[in-house]
Amino acid sequence: MTDMTKPVVAPPGSLVSGDLMQLLYRLSAALLICIILSLLNDSFLSLGNILNVLRQASLLFFIASGLTLVVLTAGLDLSVGANVALSACLAGTVIQHTGSPLLGILTGLLAGGIVGLLNGVMVTALRIPSFIATYGMLWVLNGLTYWYMAGETIHGFPPGFRQIGSGYLLGLPIPVYLLLIFLAIGTAFAQRTIWGQEIYAVGANPVAARLSGIPVSRRLLLVYCVSGTMAGLASIIFLARLNSAEADIGESLTLPAIAAVLIGGTSLFGGVGTVFGTFIGALILTLVLNGMNLLSVNANWQPFITGVIVIVAVWLDMTTRRHKL
Amino acid sequence: MRESAAASPLRRIPGVAVMLALLVGIFGTIAPGFLSPANISNVLLQSTILTMLALPMTLIIMTEGLDLSMGAVVTLTSLAVAIVSLATGSMLLGLAAAIVVGTAFGALNGWLVAIAGIPPFVATLGTLGMAQGLCLIVSDGQSVVGIPRAVRDIYSATLAGLPVPVVVALIAYAAFHVLLYHTRFGTYIFALGGNREALRYAGLSPAKWLIGVYTIGGLMAGIAGLLMTARMNAGHPTAGLGLEFDAIAAVAVGGTSFERGNGWLFGTVLGVIAVGVLRNGLNLLALPSSLQVASVGFLVIVALFLDGLRSRS
């Protein structure tokens, strides 16, 4: 516990309000960025742009939210991006062949879920560290996707389906509704179900959790499945958004998703973090990119700035959270 | 994680070695020209840059750390070599610049991890972004070419019949072996991962040595940057991206565990070569690239699975 890298924290388990402050810090950080941007560029505060940011954040959030649960168990899923790509391609094919969006959506979710399950099996049954297991999975998935797509593009989906990605309802983009829904579901799952509680417990100390009668392996499987399924969901939004599927859509998604989770204050040591935090993390990342586009900052700076934000965010975490022992 | 005793290197030797032997056996029989001297030197040559990164990565992982920034930093140092040697016409100045840049990033990583107390994954994920950004900014996305011949010759030249990069890699391995198993620093690296408190009680500052470990990582990235530039005879802003994961995979395949400072340096080298052999063999067989992609994943998973079996028995 005196190990600097593992601060004593009051975690967000149901009985602790300790992380409420953390969320407030983040919200205010996001607000600060908003204020700065609105001062620098008047078109920033336009309703259109805000919705725009939310919609772009939603894509990141769907992937990151599932990932949050994995990180809560002190694990990691590097395969989410590749998973999105494969799921999207499969779902896309199904929609084009059957013409039924519903079947396509089911395919996407199922494919994502199965990949997640395999990850879970590797981590629990084969006892491979999640970091490595999912890294291997990433290559396997890419291989499958490349082989399946053979450099082609699947494009052109029924308008009804594309509404999911680009449609509006009462002036709000549909992805934003989905974002809010899954934010609510995710938070409820983590904070208000015993499964959620057990996941926190597993993350905080797997051995103690097992000896407290928690089915650790099953919870881990669950967590990886959820992560995979959320990737599947994200793949659907992608399809509807881009109206096409390519083998390379996933590539650029994994690290930002992880960054969102970390900026959101979820600890890599497990047991600490919230889905809502991840949402704010995704929001902050998107805000910055959006701002840079609006201010037409040289795109070369984007990775640099993202990197700095990740470090600063987590560093603030550690300093504000660490007990003075 | 109750795999304490079994995690000892000795019992792990098979994990990766068996695998490598298997691959060599298979390709040796079915892949034309696989065992030809030219091809063998190819594999070794291609493995050098990764080796230069995987060695320090082993030490970093032994301290229960990670360096995700390595790939990006190598790219940056490679650009530094290109730009400086182009401007000054001197290969050595280029190398110096690369080493300065690399070491600086390594020290930054070390500082963030040891002093600021940021988890290694996060800290180096951040510096990964920073290095990548710098690559684009200094090169504006363009390759840097027209580098003095001297730089390029490093890659093509041979020394005592061995390609220079291979010699460099061998020296690096020897150096790391001595460092890890025969110096105080090496001893403290085991302690950093195995029991950090022990260092404190011994009146040593873990932070200081931890920074040292990451700095060495940066230093090696600097040297690898020279090889990279020499190989391409150019600096390119994306050349080395993703190498860090290859390095981590090699270390893991090589049987170094992510817990309690249990590392095996030679296993790492075997791991690197295994990955290299796999890619090379598949190329010789001219199998569909998609299959090659997947096979890398399988290699990693199977190797780790074998070690898992071993550590449980």
Place this chain on the structure above:
Amino acid sequence: MSVAVHETHSPSDNGQEHRDLENQGRGKQTDAAVPLLELRDISKEFPGVKALDSVSFSVWPGEVHMLLGENGAGKSSLMKVLCGAYRADSGEFYYKGEKAVIASAADAQRLGIAVIFQEFSLVPYLDIAQNIFLGREPAGRLPGTIDRRRILRDAKKILDSIGFDIDPSIKVDRLGVAQQQMVEIAKAISQNARILVMDEPTAALSDRETELLFALIARLKADGVAVIYISHRLAEVFAIGDRITVLRDGRRIGEVRPADATPDQLVRMMVGRNIDLSYPRNFAKAPGKLLLEVKGLSAASGISDIDVVVRQGEIVGLCGLIGSGRTELARAIFGADTITAGEVIFDGQRMNAGPDQAARRGIALIPENRKSEGLALLRSAGDNLVVAALRKLFPTGLFEPPRAFATANDLIQRLRIATPSPRQPVGLLSGGNQQKIVIGKWLAAGAKLFIFDEPTRGIDVGAKSEIFALIDRLVADGAAALMISSEQAEICHVCDRAYVMREGRIAGELSRHELTEENIVRLGMHHA
């Protein structure tokens, strides 16, 4: 002299006081007129807690100074101050009468102070020699390198000097707890420590190993080393202590020589109230129906052909030397280790589906190593208290914080757990309170059979009898307990029956009237 006198003394008088006390007691070794190390009015405060309140304390060459006190009394804080891990807020140190400063581990080392913690400061994948000389490696020819031959030679010398015959090039992760402790001591000796601080050194040792340790301590005394020895086992205090200092709530209560004190007296000083050492236990009630039945059980962990039964209302002891398979049996019954043969029948049903099934059906395991296996130290007391009861409390699967909070609070009251609030991270609580939380977790879950593995390890007398009272209440209410303990006295006091294990098998069963320490030892011993 009577303890009452001491309690009225002010620290400074005490300084005066025990000096002459020593002059009678010390005699042989050294004629130093001043203590080797003296602490005057040391205070250390943490947010909310006064860990040390102007504590004065001194140790002379060639004596074993016992440090007694309940958990949270300030023993470990005092130790951390001694070894420089903490910096005292106020107070002074005197080394051989000279004013000294202990601000860092380095300072402590310079003064020849070495601490042997319960959690060892060894590095698993370095060999014994490297561990002994960590940070003081003999330099080799090249700068930064280590002289391998010399480090091994020196290590061997040290190990021999403490009569520990082992190859110094063996990696520490291959050693058992006792051996690791020997290495720890060797390490301390190698720093030619003049003051050796031991924290519960026998906690994990078998009787034979303990004897070895005591022999070693005797040898160190003879060499004029001062030993500060922290223990909860009164027997030890009287066995090897030259002087006893008692702490309570961060204050020094008094100092006595074993000859002048009785166990009850010490206990009274420690807890400030009377505690009946023969833990209360009413055997009146006849055992109820069969609860646990273990038939021909064997497990990969090294136990074989075990037959055990436990009835409602019983406390059944499980004795034997360390490594005789007691913990392994407990884990196997709980489903934590894979069973290779035989069966476990609980409440009429066959158990075969791992810990979660066992917990659901009503078996509770209170593991020996509560920090690493019993609790999530980063999580709050409340979270830890309800974690095992989630399914029972919220059958719908929906988690209700208020209800969890109430449950936690109720348990905290019932078990008199000292924590500011259920929100307090468990890692910040004392050992006794942590143990209570592990037990409380299972009370919430409504367990019917409690398997205790060394329930009183590292727990002070006060908490001990509280816990035994608790166990008694449990079995009185129809539950049952299977209790592993290395303290035969405890077993004999509280158990209805006891099984004695040897080399992974049941060596025999002792009924209430056969249950004596002699019998336990006889059964547990290896026959030559």
Place this chain on the structure above:
Amino acid sequence: MKPYKGLICIALPLVLSVSLAPAARADGETVAVFTKNQTNPFFQTVRVGADLAAKNLNAKTLHYIPTKPDSIPEQLSQVEDVVVKKPDAIVFTPVDYKALVPGIEKINDAKIPAVNVTDRSAGGKFIAFVGADDYNLGLETGRYLLKTLGGKGSVVIIEGVKGSLTSVDRVRGFNDAIKENPGVKLLASQPGNYQRLQALQVMENLMQSNSQIDGVLAANDAMAVGAIEALDGANRKAQVIGINGTKEAVDAVKSGKLLATGDYNGFAQGCLATMIAIRTLRHQPVVSEIVLKPTIITKDNYQPFDVALEARICPTWDEAAKFATK
């Protein structure tokens, strides 16, 4: 592209004759084809073209593609490995036109005849270069868009990967086309890295800061389509052009969503490069450079391009000779 204008019918017999004629000669050569990645549809068209040409000439192809898209070290390794394997000839698209030069020199040292396709390498010896003129593609498609806009209005450019040869030249073409029309205002020029999603989000953001956008010049089709999705999402209209002439783009042109796409014609590039490689081996006359003339695929002429890749037909050598620029 011109030969396709009604040529298919007569092309068929010619192709047959071409494919039969050399059958007499020693054949079955292997051609190693290097492309940049497995994800970009364009390179698939190159590969299909190469395969078809080889089939017609009774030769076979082996494909080498980096497992990490556009990875320089990997392509270098693949070159080294292939040199060991000694194929009869090589058709080569460098991942980076400068950084791969050492690889090409290795090929030269091994005396393996190589044809440079698509991206013109900055060094090394090649029998020939086959590619399209990125600058003119940009210029022509740009002109076409601006003509449609009536030479006025405000436009945005979405660039490809910064520093990549194709992107630089195409964007240069766009800009020159804009310069020709003083009435046209360039609002912004931002990189979408040839990525659909990035282009889409860049477009969304640009629409926030610019209330009126009449035209979008995208450096490839994927980004053009991404931009269209963004416009749809915001219920805004603008004329969009892309480059490459991928299947998807042709469909978009057909359905009127995309104004036009400049045909980069990877298929023909693949065909011709492979033909040149094989003809060299057979000591048949070859040309040292073929730069395909830019063809704009629009609503009026998309039909010949609206066929599955595999169903397309390689131009005959006689036609190919016509494109020879050197």
